[in-house]
Amino acid sequence: MTATDDYLANNATYADSFHGPLPLPPAKHVAVVACMDARLNVYGALGIAEGEAHVIRNAGGVITEDEIRSLAISQRLLGTTEIILIHHTDCGMLTFTDDDFKASIEKDTGVRPAWAAEAFGDLEGDVRQSVARIKASPFIPHKDQIRGFVFDVATGKLKEVS
Amino acid sequence: MTATDDYLANNATYADSFHGPLPLPPAKHVAVVACMDARLNVYGALGIAEGEAHVIRNAGGVITEDEIRSLAISQRLLGTTEIILIHHTDCGMLTFTDDDFKASIEKDTGVRPAWAAEAFGDLEGDVRQSVARIKASPFIPHKDQIRGFVFDVATGKLKEVS
Numbered sequence: 628m629t630a631t632d633d634y635l636a637n638n639a640t641y642a643d644s645f646h647g648p649l650p651l652p653p654a655k656h657v658a659v660v661a662c663m664d665a666r667l668n669v670y671g672a673l674g675i676a677e678g679e680a681h682v683i684r685n686a687g688g689v690i691t692e693d694e695i696r697s698l699a700i701s702q703r704l705l706g707t708t709e710i711i712l713i714h715h716t717d718c719g720m721l722t723f724t725d726d727d728f729k730a731s732i733e734k735d736t737g738v739r740p741a742w743a744a745e746a747f748g749d750l751e752g753d754v755r756q757s758v759a760r761i762k763a764s765p766f767i768p769h770k771d772q773i774r775g776f777v778f779d780v781a782t783g784k785l786k787e788v789s
Numbered sequence: 790m791t792a793t794d795d796y797l798a799n800n801a802t803y804a805d806s807f808h809g810p811l812p813l814p815p816a817k818h819v820a821v822v823a824c825m826d827a828r829l830n831v832y833g834a835l836g837i838a839e840g841e842a843h844v845i846r847n848a849g850g851v852i853t854e855d856e857i858r859s860l861a862i863s864q865r866l867l868g869t870t871e872i873i874l875i876h877h878t879d880c881g882m883l884t885f886t887d888d889d890f891k892a893s894i895e896k897d898t899g900v901r902p903a904w905a906a907e908a909f910g911d912l913e914g915d916v917r918q919s920v921a922r923i924k925a926s927p928f929i930p931h932k933d934q935i936r937g938f939v940f941d942v943a944t945g946k947l948k949e950v951s
Contacts, residue, residue: 630817630842631871631936637836638947645945651881653827655792663843663859665815670832671839674799680792681825684846686859692904693855697825697848699894700906705881709793719813719867732861738927742854744862765900774793783807785800 649678651705657681658701660757661713662688662720666780669713673785681707687720688713689745689753690760699766708769712757713785715778720746720753750777754788811840813867819843820863822919823875824850824882828942831875835947843869849882850875851907851915852922861928870931874919875947877940882908882915912939916950 657680661669669675669682681701683694690712701707725744733739747753754775762770776785819842823831831837831844843863845856852874863869887906895901909915916937924932938947 629871629934630819631873634835635947638834641834641836642945647945648879648942649828651879657792663845665840665842666811668832668839670830672800672803673796674803677830678827680827682846683825684844685855686862691855693847693853696904696906700848709791711793717810717813732928736927740928742858744858765898766894766902772791780810783804783809785797
């Protein structure tokens with residue numbers, strides 16, 4: 628049995644009490660962009676119910692071209708207007724540098740990634756960087772409700788980055 | 790009150806019963822890549838608890854450079870070895886074409902995105918495309934446990950794509 632098999636067994640239980648389908652557009656008109664971190668359950672931490680919000684996640688919760696793509700689809704085709712950005716304490720992205728990570732991959736595989744790893748040294752600074760990247764994009768129409776937070780993995784609390 | 794404010798009120802309730810911090814590496818050694826769709830609560834649908842799995846999400850649940858970046862960090866730095874891919878029925882990505890979406894953006898803003906929108910016409914085919922992209926990447930070391938699914942937004946059930 629793999630962990631994937633365990634999760635499939637859980638899915639059968641979930642489906643037993645599932646009621647669908649809900650409408651496609653997010654009912655709360657919100658898109659969340661958060662780190663992929665295992666300790667950050669965005670449904671729990673924000674009390675998001677099924678059907679309410681888009682959830683976009685990656686290593687760091689950073690804004691790259693693919694998050695701009697997702698946010699453009701979210702706002703332009705599916706009616707979201709608010710963006711919530713979430714980084715978190717004790718993030719893995721604080722523990723390495725792009726140069727070291729890429730050199731390590733090159734050493735192991737012979738191929739150096741052409742992409743940035745997006746490691747960062749300043750948690751709140753990188754939340755502000757994410758806001759700045761969204762504001763700089765011509766493809767995101769709604770930019771007046773973008774708020775950035777740091778989730779504390781010790782307390783479960785969100786702190787707004789001002 | 791914005792929807793974001795409502796979610797912040799929910800967070801205070803969540804933090805009241807939160808116990809942390811958990812270790813940084815995912816306890817189940819799993820990374821999930823899923824669509825951002827509002828109706829797909831991956832914590833509920835898979836029964837994922839805090840601390841267990843990385844969750845990566847975007848429009849479509851597709852694999853682009855940024856998902857390769859996240860998966861490389863997940864596997865190489867944080868010890869995950871299994872990948873679960875989840876697309877879903879009634880996906881917004883089935884409702885438009887890259888050409889039309891990008892022409893619409895160009896018409897509104899004067900700027901044509903240099904990126905692919907990653908719309909697709911075949912749900913299970915795109916799950917297989919995601920598997921193929923991961924398998925083709927030199928940056929992902931663990932490729933023997935990659936499984937792809939379609940989540941049914943009417944029933945809550947996952948169906949494996951073979």
